[in-house]
Amino acid sequence: MNNPMVWVIMLPLLASLITLAWPRRAHWIGLLFSVITLAFSMVLVYQVFNGGPQTHELGNWNAGLGIALRADALSASLLVMAMLVFTATTFYADAYFSDVNKRMRFWPLWLMLSTAINALLLSGDLFNLYVTLELLGLSAVALTALSDNRAALQASIRYLSIGLLGSLVFLAGVALIYTGYGILDLELLAQRIQAEPLAQVALTLMSAGLIIKSALFPMHFWLPAAHASAPAPVSAALSALVVKVSLYIILRLWIDVFDVVITPASALLIGILGAAAVIWGSWQALRAERLKLLAAYSTVAQLGYLFIFIPLITGLPEGQLRETAFTALVLLALTHGFAKSALFLSAGVVQHRAGHDRIADLAGTSRALPLTTFIIALSGVALIGLPPSGSFIAKWQLLAASIHSAQWWWIPVVATGSILAAAYTFRVLGHAFGPGDSAGKVLNWGREEIPALTLALFATVVLGLGSAGLWDFISNNSQFIGG
Amino acid sequence: MISEQLLFALCGIGIFSIGLRATLIHQQLLSRLLALNVCGAGVFLIFIAIAYRGETQIADPVPHALVLTGIVVAVSAMAMALALRHKLKDLNDE
């Protein structure tokens, strides 16, 4: 039981139960446990960095029968990002929820969400993925419904039903795999998998389910309503983490496990969907009337970029170029996680202070909430892909990979997406710079601003200037990619 | 000759398809939730079919375990959906 992987999953679960039992001190428990979990996730990264991919078989049952936890560079780095976002958001949530009733309902669900995310990232077999996916979906839906208004409830029901459909289809795919290979363990599966109809149909089903969950265009329709109507910290976690872990499964399957099954046509298809998501999401974000809706659509677009990487990675020869592209994908996912959560948190601040988040009425925000405006700008920088954010480097590599693999058609997509991203970001800032005093009294260094600032700085400065380490980390310790 | 296993599996697929169709078509929340349950039943049926290893051998325990877990998940999800629906209804009634 001294493996950090176990603790990373167990601690939030434990905390969730404790808060359920002891709601008065829930925030202290939540804060304490998330910080400790963060520390453990860092230990895990350290282990992966030094010792390569880690495996832990629960109760020493060997894989195939027992449950194995796995961590390679991809999952470890996502895990750390998730825990950082989660911890920061926890601090934020502590300041955000003033209603006692809501607080009591919030903490157990919130910690359960963390449990689900961590467990999913560390899962080593298909069925565990399914279970954690469901757990994730359920806690996310419950958190969305915390808003207690009609729109939020409707959105959460929709989120739930579509999510259920997705996971059922995923499960059907899992069933097929078990039929064909008799195993669910990812590592073993990767060795045995062959390009045969069974595997192909199974992958199709699983992908179809995950596409819904990760809101890839045109299956994104449920996302904006759900993300926009949830309370701010929940939106942050949903946008930054929940959709991203579904995407993580897709990446695992497409790039690692089923790579022999993937055909150029299928990679191209998913890339085209990603490109459409980039354009459509950005365009909708530009037209959005509310700040949170804008952020939600922006998530749709940003996820699109990640999907564009799939045809590029599969199109590149194995070796350094491919590793580079893969790492860029991870970098982009991480940056987006930080930036989007920061954006949602600051949108929450705006909503709290101004009583609304209508973009057209934001005039005066830059004066009343200078730091929040600054955070919005920082996260906007990361969303557009401007330096010094990590996404700048990621986009650079994305473009480079397009050129290397002679798939030049992604270039105009990326360019258009960036321009649209700039347009929607600066549309918000333009209004915020306008004269007026709608945002109420001046707030400087508010308690809820610090976590958001931290996250935004992670997205822009830390990942931008310190990305060199990530390259070593990913390319040396990835379980499958050239590892 | 269709083996029993295949028959069950096909049945499962059929149930899944019916549920899927209903999920997509019905606008009523309750009907949709029910349809999703039907879908789930289809998938579980497939698992059960998989577990079958002939009359001589005992069935594969793993799919059974999976189905049990799946049912737990499905039930809890359904419970939550109903709770949400209830809440929404309260709001609508106000």
Add this chain to the structure above:
Amino acid sequence: MQALLLTSIPLIPMLMAFICLSDHWRRLLPLPALFALMMAFYVPIGTEVTIPWLLMGVSWQLDAVGQTFLLFSAVIWLIAGIYVAWHHDQNINRPIYRCLFLLAMCGNLLLIIAADLSSFYLGFALMGLSSYGLIIKSSQLSRRASRVYLAFTLVGELALFVAMLLIFSSNGSLLFSDIHAQNFSQTAAGLLLLGFGIKLALPGLHPWLPLTYTAAPLISVAVLSGPMMKAGLLGWLRFLPGGNAGLENWGILLMVLGFIGLVFGSLWALLQKRPAAVLAYSSVAKMGLISALFGYGLAHPEHYAAVTAALILFAMHHLVVKASLFLALENMRLQPGQLRWLMGAIVVAFSLIGLPFSAGLAAKLELQEVVTGDFNKILLVSGLTGILMMGHFIILIHRQWSKTRPQTANVDTFIPVLPIWWLLVPVAWFAPFLPWAMNFDTKSLLIIIVGIFILVGLQSFLSRGTRTSGLFRPGDVFHLITRLRLTYPLHWKDLNPLLPSLISPIAKQDNKTDSVSTSMLQPGLVWLVLLGLLLTSFLYLNF
């Protein structure tokens, strides 16, 4: 020490230009010119200064030609400066006028001592642009005159600029002494003729001159027509490698142009009704003569040195006389009806005609000696028209004088220093020769007598009316041009930016249609299609 003194010749006026901005110090304004005058005597020929870090490296030197120019220019600047220092006129007694006056002088003196292209150009530009402010008065007329002046000056500067570029790129040096005829570009020669030709009012390039001279304050005209105009000639002397083969064609062109200028300038001068306008066209005529003679020098390289030597003397004489005449007009304007100013003007005008024992005659004789053949006739024409013009001028100022009664000194216009003008009379009469070099020539006296007869004959219809009209007004060709209304359109439609209109309108629609619809049929079907596509791509599209 002498190098320092040479350096201070242009620097002192520069410094003074700022000191004299203050009304307290305005009486100091003539001092720099006085200093320059003294330096013209004191600094020995051959004094040289090289300042490598200034501009692109400058070099100043006082040679014989420079000394001559310096001497006579300084005289005029000095007298005009005294006028300015004591003047009451609101157009002149103001800081900006004083400042620009001194800056123009600084430029003028600088180009005289310049031994390299860049400092000459610097001086020339400083002089040309500063004098814009000397021309401007509050009247509408002078404003237009100053605009026209500026346009011509700028074109001249640019022509010069390119010529400099060409010379430098073929020589690799900015020093005048490094200019060689072998690699002298023909384009550069043409541009130099154009650039300095504007200053010298070659026919076609002259419209600014009559406009300016009739519109500007007379003191400004004095310095413009005197020292500043002659800078154009100095430019030709310095820049063009005369005395060498290769420029003959330009010489011939210049001779033709000069001759045209001489004839038409004289004709137009006779048609003017105002003394200043007569003097202006007379300048055009005289500069025509100078250009023609310089052209002669270019066309006959063997005579170049002699011609230019005589030409400089002639130019110096004209410099002093023309400036003195304009200042005399100023005297008459300030104290109308005073006989002494009329007489003074007539005496100076006689020197220009070339009366016996005047410098005008001496200069003409010098020219006759160096110019050979048929070209000598041009001097004859010049002499005759000179008499006609000056006669016309004298008649006009006399009529003006007789119309006004002698007035006692008006407080507003009285300038206590006006008598200083008399100093100019001996200079105008003798300069640039020594008094004992004056002589007598029957042939020229004969011409004068013939001229007087013609003048008497013409007089009856030359003097009719008081205004000239149309093409014969000062500015002639210019009026034709302005009648074409070649003014630039002021309000062009703003074509750009087109882009913002594409970016800015952001549709204000609700996203309800996309986010809150409850039916899952459509997305579900899309999803199924997607599923099918994925499957197809796995199963069948295995390319």
Add this chain to the structure above:
Amino acid sequence: MNLFNSLPLLILLSSLLPGLAIFLLKEESHGLRTLLNLLGAVTKLLFVAIMIWGVFHERDIEMRWALGPGLELVLQADALSVLFVTLSTILWLVTTIYAIGYLENTPHRSRFFGFFSLCVTATVGLALSGNLFTFVIFYELLTLATYPLVAHKGSPMAVRGARIYLAYTLGGGILLLIGAVWLHTIAGPIEFTQGGLLSQLPHLDPNALRWIFLLLIIGLGVKAALFPLHGWLPQAMVAPAPVSALLHAVAVVKAGAFGIVRVVYDVYGVEFSASLNLLPFLGAMAAFTIIYGSVKALSQDHLKRRLAYSTISQVSYIALGTAIVGPLATIGGVVHLVHQGVMKITLFFAAGNYAENLGVHRVSEMDGIGKRMPATTLAFSIAVLGMIGIPPVAGFISKWYLGLGALQTGDGIWVIPVLLISSLLNAAYFLPILYRAWFKRAVTAWPEEKPKTGRWEMPGALMWPPVITASLALIIGLFAAAPYSPLEWASLIAEREY
């Protein structure tokens, strides 16, 4: 890491840290903010002085920081970057003083000065970039740092202007990025190399290189306001005067021009670009912009708009100088980088003073302003004469070397008429202003005259900066041949490039 290697970082930090600190300051702490600003500017000047010495003595000044495979942040100092850094630093100092005076008693000063410092940091970083990747980073950062400055007033006009500015520059930034990535993939890391990096890599496909050049130049041309890409510049005029001044003189417009110089000389290599037939394209674009900007300036009554179009025209001289092969044209183009900056900043300071002190925004309101504000107007006049190219103001030197450069290569002769027409047009739109200012009498009262306090025509912090920069323009023109003058540096650069 010795002192020289850490110099670029120190220079960046000397404005970055004060900038960040200023963000945190309260609006009221005026004295501390001023102290921080000036401290940063002076410190930077000090470091720059050391760097000038170092570069002159060919010390190795370089630092690297890896960001990923093949992507390195490289800050280094060569002669060209030192020229630009020095310009930025000096003008930053002056502009800071000006801005302190200009923004007195207005809201959001902490925000303003914070971004102002960031803007300079980005500019200096751009100048010190040692490879194309780093350059792109700072290029984009510059866009970001200037946006809040343009939008500073917060009025709908300001926000609109800022939005247009952003639309153009980010669009250009993307093209630059694509070009840079493309070049990176086919040629590896693009270190700026004197004489050109690509000319040493003969195996590359010339057609690809041509396309990349096009992308890069268009991307840079947006900031440099080359013809079809210039539309943002007049719109960005809504910014406060110090911002316009800095935008036009150093930061944004110059960054584009500097980038063009870098790409042509240090990425492609001028001879190599010529052999790819790329330069005529650039030259034609620049020449057309020069004429176009001047013609447009003629019809502007709004003073700042007229100046803006003048900038469009003048900055293209730099591109023009770059487009002509030969060291003399290089000198002309590079030295104009400095000369135009000093002169244009003077013009904008003066325009700001007119608007601030008297409420005069239009040329038609400037009658007799020379009498009311002599020092400012004198500075304005000197800069104007320089812009036209009248010696001894700095602009003359640039034109002289451009002209010489054009003559040096046989096929550059068409540049001469362009220079001439542009000079005439410059005169045509600038001199009427001088005429109004000095020779006309003020007809009516000034639109919004501020009461006169103190002994000068207006507060010293506003009056002195234009006077200082105008003197600078005069001095660098007059002493062009002196050691360490911009011209000497430009010659040094040309010498090292060829």
